[in-house]
Amino acid sequence: MARTYGGVAPEQRRADRRERLLAAGLELFTSTGFRLTKITEMCARAGVSTRNFYEEFTGKEDVLRTLHDRINSLALEHVTAALDQVADADAVTRIVTLLDVFIDTVTVDPRLPRLNYVEAVGVSAELEEQHQVWVDRWASFIETEARRAAAHGAAPDRDYRLTAIALVGAATGLLREWQAHEPPLPVEDVGAELRALMLAAIMRPGKILEIPGNPGAPSGVEQSSRAGEQGGARRT
Amino acid sequence: MARTYGGVAPEQRRADRRERLLAAGLELFTSTGFRLTKITEMCARAGVSTRNFYEEFTGKEDVLRTLHDRINSLALEHVTAALDQVADADAVTRIVTLLDVFIDTVTVDPRLPRLNYVEAVGVSAELEEQHQVWVDRWASFIETEARRAAAHGAAPDRDYRLTAIALVGAATGLLREWQAHEPPLPVEDVGAELRALMLAAIMRPGKILEIPGNPGAPSGVEQSSRAGEQGGARRT
DNA sequence: GCTGTTTGGTAATCGAGGTTTTCACAATTT
């Protein structure tokens, strides 16, 4: 047991195979699409037999879940490291850093957002759960930075939970568009837009500035003053 | 040809079956999930034979595409009608109306956002294309309103394309979270957050206010001034 | 009421892909 083959340890060979399978998965899931990718195709591309495939993964979904987790973990790692380097900078710098590093990490390869925001959606209950966990993590990150900004007086003191979730959604939507758009969108533009949106969302005052020539109309949009109702039952 | 069965015209019967199949599809796709839903299950629930199924649809995906299109069309209809009713209101009112009616339409039933933003993602190239068309339409809608606001001096005069796409993403992300969240999020909160985010995103000035105590650092966030770089190759 | 025609349900077929198993080989150890 545990015999060295071809000069490399057996666990090293296993790890290599696993890695090649993941690479093949990333490639095929984002070109052929997850649904249409066959396990045998993945094995062929990775130069791995089906037997070894089942030694590493329980099926296609397992590969997808692993990739999804990896991409998010990688981004989280980069962002955490970068934020540590600007530990005592002002709130705006930290927020901009968080966003820029995230965008940079995830746009080095269009297959990354494609896998994360298109292929890994609606596949299984477990994957949806995993997605939600990650949204939660990213939202918490943003929330923390927003609270930090509030503590420094750079943003209002309020609950940032939903704002954070919305911002994660904005990033997701924009990146999904980015990887699908023809002709390709400039990454700088996407990054700039998200940066501005994020700052505007966090720094926005509790009340929007008054619009001239709108007498009597409540402009306090934080309250649930609603205009132009027309149908649609209200749901608790 | 064209014979009346059971007192109803054949095309009426066909339409009824189609409708029941769509209802069954909506129900099963959002509970069992699209992937795991079998055509025979759909037929059983709809009280329709498989033969009649293939008379109406080419397969599962056809049902999904139809539902996806319907939900978006319905929302678009409602929003268009509501905007017509506030045709000469101020920009803020119109934007708030657009958003509120959209949210109201799509949250009457949690299955609607579930189907649109989870189950219909990453299924096929055609569906992705259809998704992009709808994102485009919604973004154009928002863009138009933003330009209108700019024309009235309520917002800066700039390109709102990416802002609009990001806002569509924010709505998508928030609704995806809404339909999945346990315990359920209050719809009012989601609507309020999106309303505020949308207004903040559109009305935001070109430059963010100066942060005191940050000497030398460029605060013009519209320019591609980047902080905290650490890795990640730049991509054209 | 009987017949021909249209519609609907059921059951059999067909194919595709996932999963397992077998067999041959290579490398290492005694």
Add this chain to the structure above:
DNA sequence: AAATTGTGAAAACCTCGATTACCAAACAGC
């Protein structure tokens, strides 16, 4: 050098679900 064991390729299997074809039933005309 021979035996042993881990390893990989490929084929066989086997399940499952989409699709179609056939048969039964219902209705209008004669």
